[in-house]
Structure formats: C-alpha cells, structure tokens
Amino acid sequence: MSATELHISHAPAATRQGLAARIWKSRIDYLFLVPGLLIFGAFIVWPLIASEYYSLLTWTGFGAAKKFVGLQNYRELLQDEFFLNAFKRSFLFTLATVPLQMFISLVFAILLNNKLLKLSTLFRTMIFLPVVTPVAVIAIVIALMLSPFNGPINGLLLDAGLFERAVDFLGSPQLVLWTLAGVFVWKWTGVTLIYWLAALQTVPDELYEAAKLDGVRTWQVTVFVVLPIIAPFAVVIGLISAIAALNVFPLIQSTTQGGPFFASEVMEVFIFRIAFAPSGGMVPQLGYASAAGVLFGLAVMILTIFQIVAVRRARRKDPANG
Amino acid sequence: MAGVKLTDIRKKFGAVEVIRGVDIEIREGEFCVFVGPSGCGKSTLLRMIAGLEDITAGSVEIGGHRVNDIDPSERGTAMVFQTYALYPHMTVSQNMGFGLRMNGVPKAEIAKRVAEAARILQIEPLLDRKPRQLSGGQRQRVAIGRAIVRDPQVFLFDEPLSNLDAELRVATRLEIAKLHGQLQGSTMIYVTHDQVEAMTLADRIVVLRDGRVEQMGEPMELYERPANLFVAGFIGSPKMNFIKLRAASNGGQPAAELPDGSRLTLSGAEADSVATLGVRADGLKHVDRDGVFTGEVTVVEQLGDAVFVYVRTSWDQEIVARFEPGAKVRVGERISFALGGRTHFFDADGRGLTGVTPGNTISEARLSA
Incomplete structure (x- = not known):
C-alpha cells in the first residue's frame, strides 16, 4: 500500500522528466522531422502570420518605408468595388464549377464503373489527361481552340449555323468567366472522377447481383441503391472541389490575367495584381493585398467549417458507419 | 416447385476451365448440398444456375425448361449470399420488399408477403431496423426473408453460414433445416466447404473437386461407401x-x-x-x-x-x-x-x-x- 502511494506521489515529476528524457532519447527521430518543419514553417506558418501583420501596414513590399495604419486597409477594402467584385466572382466561379464538375464526373464514374465496359481504362485515361497537362499548355491550346478568328470551335459553330458571327469566348466580359469555368471543369473532372470511382468501390458487387436476381433494372439500382450509399461522399468531394475552384489562379493568370476589363478577375488574381503587378503606373501595395488575402482566407475558412459540420452530419446518418 | 437438371455443364474463365462437364439432377423439393474444397467450382456452379455467370457449354433446366438464356430474375430462383448483400440504407422490410416494389407489385401485396416471411423467420420485431442494427444471424435471416418473398421455385444458398461465429452457425443451420420443412416442396441448393453442414442439412450431397463431380449421394451413402480416396477423406470428422x-x-x-x-x-x-x-x-x-x-x-x-x-x-x-x-x-x-x-x-x-x-x-x- 505504501509503495503504491509512493509511486503516485512521484508520478508527475517522473512524467515531466520522462518527456524531456524521451525526446532526448529519440533525438535522431526528431532530427529527421526538422527539414519538414522548417519548410512548413517557412512557407505556410510564416506567410500566414506575416500577411496578417502586413495587412496592418502601408507598404510597397520593397523598401523600408513601412507605415502602420491599423485596420485602415480593411476599411478601404470593404468599399473597394474591385475587391468586392473579385470576391463575388470567386464564389460565383465556385458555385458554377463545383456542382457541374461533380455531376459530370458522377455520370462518368457510374458509366466507367461498369465492368462490362471494355474500354473503361481508355476512357478513364482520356478524362484524366487534362488533369496532368500543365496549365500553361492548356492556356495556349484553349486560346487557339476558342479564338474568334480562326479557332476550330467557332468554325464548328458557324458551320453548324448556330451563330451568325464568331463568339469571342475569352474576349467578351459577359462570357469570359463562364468560359473559364467550362475550361476549369474540363481540366479537373478527372480528379473528381477518381473520387467518385473510389466511392463506388465501396458498393459491394453482391448488392448489384442481389438486385439483378430481383429483376431490378439498372437505372433503379443506380437511383435507389448506389446513389444513397455513395451520397455521404458527396460532401467530402464537394469540399475538395470547392477549395480547388477557389484556387484557380494559374488558369486565369495564364489565359486572361483577369481581363477583359477585370471581367475574370477572381480574388487571387486581384491580390496578385495589387501586390505585384499593378496597372496604370500605380505602386505595389503589399499591405493592402495582404488585407484582401486575410479577408478571403477568413471567408474560405468559414465555408470549410460549414462543410466539415455537414460531413459530420452526413457521417452520422450514413448507414454504412454503424 | 421444380427440380433442377444440369447437363454437361462447362465454364471457362479465359483459357481456364473451372467447371469440366458436370451432370447433376436435383429432384423437386430436395435439399441438395454442393460441397468441396475452395476453388472446386461449387460457387461458380451455383452462380451459373442463378444466371450470374454465363454458361460456356451444357444446359441448365429448371422445372423442365432450359434457362441458359433466360434473365436471372425470370428463372424462378432466389439467392442468399454469404455476405448477406442487404441494402445498408433500407430497413428490414424495405430490404425484403425492394425487388417487388421495383417490379410494380401492389403495396398491399408486398406488405402481405413481407409479413408472412417475417412470421416464418420470426423477425417481425426487426422490420423497422436497418441492417447495421442487426446481428450477423439476424442479417442472414433477413437475407433469407428477401428470398422467401419472391416465392421462388429454387432457393440458392451460397455459403450462408460462413460469416457467422461457431455458435450462431449451428443455430442458423438448424433454422435452415426447419425452414426446408416449413417451405414444403421447395427445392434448395446449398453451397458449403464445411462437410458437417453438408452431412447435417442435405438430402443428397454432391462432392466436387476441380470442377468435376467426385460423388453424389445421400449423406450416409457417402460416409459409408465413398467412391474414392478424395470423398473418403473429405466426408467425416475426424478425417479417415x-x-x-x-x-x-x-x-x-x-x-x-x-x-x-x-x-x-x-x-x-x-x-x-x-x-x-x-x-x-x-x-x-x-x-x-x-x-x-x-x-x-x-x-x-x-x-x-x-x-x-x-x-x-x-x-x-x-x-x-x-x-x-x-x-x-x-x-x-x-x-x-x-x-x-x-x-x-x-x-x-x-x-x-x-x-x-x-x-x-x-x-x-x-x-x-
């Protein structure tokens, strides 16, 4: 009994000592963590903290002339029409692409999941090809394909008699954002397809077979058996796709740079322009751009939290998780 | 109700012949067990009768009609899977009635048949539960219920007890034996690798090896007069x-x-x-x-x-x-x-x-x- 008490009274001190001793004992293991931590700190943690600090400054990003202005940048941003429009465009772009991309890839996934489809691998590769193609290459190809002067797509539309004049897909302020949304969906559908195919793998073959013996038609199996089972995956896939759609910078920067007349300037492009490439002889405003970044980051974070809550709820309802 | 006749059945997967000329005649109302070591082709044979596998050569007759080219749902068979194959998002009664509902059977008729099957299997209190709220034995009973509501001529069981623990396996085995008595005249074909299941359930046993029938007969006939070393070693415990x-x-x-x-x-x-x-x-x-x-x-x-x-x-x-x-x-x-x-x-x-x-x-x- 006394031995037990002795042990308990010494326990916390022993643990404290033990932790330091344990770290020292496995110092080699910790050494291996250092490179990763350094990179993570330098490129993720530091910019996050720094941008919040910069957002309180008036600063060009170069030179020593920094001036602390408090929340001035934020106040200005909320009245900046370019900022608000870019904000709106980013979310419009996401709202347009995510459901479209998820729907198209789901249809492809259901078709390609059929084991009787002999050329399934070929089709999967074809759909996945744009994913692995560099954005810069896609930008060039898209510009040529959609060109209003001698582009093949306009050629087809004109030949078919659908339009009387060539359509300037990337040059029209009304069309450009939707055109880019289409290109974005085409480029990334392959990734969503893989997610859906993985979800479909969770449906056991026996369910299809049982339904087949019951005389249930293929579309009925899809609607009443397969879709309800894979529905919980939609939340996760939607979340991943939404984050991808908000990170559309490379595609827009390499095609339109936000133009024409800022019509495709989404948030990231706006931040980049203000911070590094201002037009009309203006000075770069790193502080102002940082404030925009912080606000946008907050918005995305709120969206993510909503979706995580939705995932939890879906999981709770998911019959497979019992 | 109907008997099942297999004549010179063959099945090839690519170049590999897994069923090599099987002739079996299962009488109406008989409980026939296909038994053999894993890879002997017993499940493939069952799936060919069900229509889940194409028949490379030979003919399958159910109730005197050749069914080789008839849709699985129209062969008059119902199958119970080893993994139960229940729809996880549906309740027990929805699971049992799903096939009927999709085929436009009136609601009242579905309710009647589901209630009858639930009564036979004593799963009435479980009708509103989801599969995940059931034990393995209960799930298997629901799977059997789903077969019963179809009122099939032939029941096909594909290792239905293999996913259950030892105690439950014995209890469910007993229930399947009783069920065969209750569903009078229904032909049952049962696949297992467990010779004890075969001996206890079967009216007749078909011992398969490498896609061929080694011996077919009543349990005691196989036990007392095995046709060859394989059957002699396979039937009976401990091994001969x-x-x-x-x-x-x-x-x-x-x-x-x-x-x-x-x-x-x-x-x-x-x-x-x-x-x-x-x-x-x-x-x-x-x-x-x-x-x-x-x-x-x-x-x-x-x-x-x-x-x-x-x-x-x-x-x-x-x-x-x-x-x-x-x-x-x-x-x-x-x-x-x-x-x-x-x-x-x-x-x-x-x-x-x-x-x-x-x-x-x-x-x-x-x-x-």
Whole structure:
C-alpha cells in the first residue's frame, strides 16, 4: 500500500522528466522531422502570420518605408468595388464549377464503373489527361481552340449555323468567366472522377447481383441503391472541389490575367495584381493585398467549417458507419 | 416447385476451365448440398444456375425448361449470399420488399408477403431496423426473408453460414433445416466447404473437386461407401486414416503388407488391386495382443462423449482412433490396434474397391473376451 502511494506521489515529476528524457532519447527521430518543419514553417506558418501583420501596414513590399495604419486597409477594402467584385466572382466561379464538375464526373464514374465496359481504362485515361497537362499548355491550346478568328470551335459553330458571327469566348466580359469555368471543369473532372470511382468501390458487387436476381433494372439500382450509399461522399468531394475552384489562379493568370476589363478577375488574381503587378503606373501595395488575402482566407475558412459540420452530419446518418 | 437438371455443364474463365462437364439432377423439393474444397467450382456452379455467370457449354433446366438464356430474375430462383448483400440504407422490410416494389407489385401485396416471411423467420420485431442494427444471424435471416418473398421455385444458398461465429452457425443451420420443412416442396441448393453442414442439412450431397463431380449421394451413402480416396477423406470428422499397402501373398490367399511389414489377409474379387486401406477413427480397436499395428500415443483429445487418441506408428504416420469416454490412455503409451469396424480399400488410382474385406479383423468374441 505504501509503495503504491509512493509511486503516485512521484508520478508527475517522473512524467515531466520522462518527456524531456524521451525526446532526448529519440533525438535522431526528431532530427529527421526538422527539414519538414522548417519548410512548413517557412512557407505556410510564416506567410500566414506575416500577411496578417502586413495587412496592418502601408507598404510597397520593397523598401523600408513601412507605415502602420491599423485596420485602415480593411476599411478601404470593404468599399473597394474591385475587391468586392473579385470576391463575388470567386464564389460565383465556385458555385458554377463545383456542382457541374461533380455531376459530370458522377455520370462518368457510374458509366466507367461498369465492368462490362471494355474500354473503361481508355476512357478513364482520356478524362484524366487534362488533369496532368500543365496549365500553361492548356492556356495556349484553349486560346487557339476558342479564338474568334480562326479557332476550330467557332468554325464548328458557324458551320453548324448556330451563330451568325464568331463568339469571342475569352474576349467578351459577359462570357469570359463562364468560359473559364467550362475550361476549369474540363481540366479537373478527372480528379473528381477518381473520387467518385473510389466511392463506388465501396458498393459491394453482391448488392448489384442481389438486385439483378430481383429483376431490378439498372437505372433503379443506380437511383435507389448506389446513389444513397455513395451520397455521404458527396460532401467530402464537394469540399475538395470547392477549395480547388477557389484556387484557380494559374488558369486565369495564364489565359486572361483577369481581363477583359477585370471581367475574370477572381480574388487571387486581384491580390496578385495589387501586390505585384499593378496597372496604370500605380505602386505595389503589399499591405493592402495582404488585407484582401486575410479577408478571403477568413471567408474560405468559414465555408470549410460549414462543410466539415455537414460531413459530420452526413457521417452520422450514413448507414454504412454503424 | 421444380427440380433442377444440369447437363454437361462447362465454364471457362479465359483459357481456364473451372467447371469440366458436370451432370447433376436435383429432384423437386430436395435439399441438395454442393460441397468441396475452395476453388472446386461449387460457387461458380451455383452462380451459373442463378444466371450470374454465363454458361460456356451444357444446359441448365429448371422445372423442365432450359434457362441458359433466360434473365436471372425470370428463372424462378432466389439467392442468399454469404455476405448477406442487404441494402445498408433500407430497413428490414424495405430490404425484403425492394425487388417487388421495383417490379410494380401492389403495396398491399408486398406488405402481405413481407409479413408472412417475417412470421416464418420470426423477425417481425426487426422490420423497422436497418441492417447495421442487426446481428450477423439476424442479417442472414433477413437475407433469407428477401428470398422467401419472391416465392421462388429454387432457393440458392451460397455459403450462408460462413460469416457467422461457431455458435450462431449451428443455430442458423438448424433454422435452415426447419425452414426446408416449413417451405414444403421447395427445392434448395446449398453451397458449403464445411462437410458437417453438408452431412447435417442435405438430402443428397454432391462432392466436387476441380470442377468435376467426385460423388453424389445421400449423406450416409457417402460416409459409408465413398467412391474414392478424395470423398473418403473429405466426408467425416475426424478425417479417415489412410494406410499405404503393398501387395503380398499369404500362401495363395491375397494379402497386403503394412508399411511396418505386418500382414493383412484379404478376400474379395478385387483384393489384388488394393493399394490403400482406409479406416475411420471408430474402426480401430485397442487390443492387448495380435493387433495389426502398434503406435505411440502423441495427443489425447477429451470430447466428453468420446476420446480421440492420436498415435504415431512405427512408420511415422499419425493415426487417430476413437475411444469410449472414460478410457484411460496416456501420452507416450504404446498401443496395439486391430481393425474392428468398417474398412475401406482403394486401388492405386484412389478408386474405392467394393467387396474387399480383411481377414484378420478382430472378432466380436475376442473383443468381449
């Protein structure tokens, strides 16, 4: 009994000592963590903290002339029409692409999941090809394909008699954002397809077979058996796709740079322009751009939290998780 | 209700022939069990009857009609899967009625049939539960219920007990046997790798190996008159002991030599072609002298109603013998055995020989003496 008490009274001190001793004992293991931590700190943690600090400054990003202005940048941003429009465009772009991309890839996934489809691998590769193609290459190809002067797509539309004049897909302020949304969906559908195919793998073959013996038609199996089972995956896939759609910078920067007349300037492009490439002889405003970044980051974070809550709820309802 | 007739059934997956000409006739109302080691083709055969696998050659007839090219849902069969294959998002009653609902059966009719199946299987209190809220045994009953509501001519069971624990397996086995009694006249085909399930459930057993029928018959027929070494070894627990024999002659009378050189006189028309002696654990009798062979006890298994004694012979083979409960046998003891029950003889190809009997079987008189 006394031995037990002795042990308990010494326990916390022993643990404290033990932790330091344990770290020292496995110092080699910790050494291996250092490179990763350094990179993570330098490129993720530091910019996050720094941008919040910069957002309180008036600063060009170069030179020593920094001036602390408090929340001035934020106040200005909320009245900046370019900022608000870019904000709106980013979310419009996401709202347009995510459901479209998820729907198209789901249809492809259901078709390609059929084991009787002999050329399934070929089709999967074809759909996945744009994913692995560099954005810069896609930008060039898209510009040529959609060109209003001698582009093949306009050629087809004109030949078919659908339009009387060539359509300037990337040059029209009304069309450009939707055109880019289409290109974005085409480029990334392959990734969503893989997610859906993985979800479909969770449906056991026996369910299809049982339904087949019951005389249930293929579309009925899809609607009443397969879709309800894979529905919980939609939340996760939607979340991943939404984050991808908000990170559309490379595609827009390499095609339109936000133009024409800022019509495709989404948030990231706006931040980049203000911070590094201002037009009309203006000075770069790193502080102002940082404030925009912080606000946008907050918005995305709120969206993510909503979706995580939705995932939890879906999981709770998911019959497979019992 | 209807019988099932398989005529020269063959199945190829690519170049590999997994079913190599199977002829089986299952009578109306019969409980037929396909049994064999894994990879013998028993499940494939069942799936071919169901229509889940194409038939490479041969014909499947159900109720006298060739069904090779008939849609699985129109063959009059219902299948119960090893993994239950229940729809996870539907309740028990929705699971059972799903097929009917999709085929436009009126709601009242579906409700009636589901209620009837639930009554037979005693799962009425579970009707509103989801599969994940059920135990393995309950899930399997729901799967059987889903088969019953279809009112099939032939029930197909694909290893339905394999996912259950040992205790539940015995209980559910009993229920399936009762069910066959309740659903009078319904033909049932049952696939298993477990010979105990086969012996206890079947009216007739089909033993399969490498895509061929090794033997077909009533359980006791297979147990007492196995057609070959494979069936003899597969049916019965513990496994039959096989002892290699060398042909020898004992003054003109056919005889055989055990590996240790001891002689066994034989009689019967085919006694000359004997190559293997098969004897079950209960066919070996402990004697004090003049035994056929002796060995050293290695393991003693107390089962309560019997004692299984494992003996290592002088030619280093492990042999099992059944003793009456209470028998005093110790590990390390040397024991002499005589042949005291049914013996089986096989030729060099493993074919069972009929009419061969050993001469020096222990007599009842000597046993009691």
